[in-house]
Amino acid sequence: MQTIKYTDARNQLAGLMETASRDREPITITRNGAGKVVLLAIEEYEAMEATLHLFSTRANADQIQQSLADYDAGKIQEGSLCD
Secondary structure (H helix, E strand, O other), X not given: OEEEEHHHHHHOHHHHHHXXXXXXXOEEEEEOOEEEEEEOOHHHHHHXXXXXXXXXXXXXXXXXXXXXXXXXOOOOOOOOOOO
């Protein structure tokens, strides 16, 4: 993860936005060595929000974890989606 000082970030904002969007890597911005913020591509932020929502309840989190364990163990069945 790239880290940049506030003054440099201010002077290079357009380029940093392009880099964050293109590379999908967060950029940490510091000010006086503290007060960190993160510049993040909107797609990455939206994906984080969706993941947090899916894991927001214990029941959902347990179901997701069980499904992943079943997949890893080869306990899957091929199916089709209904319209």
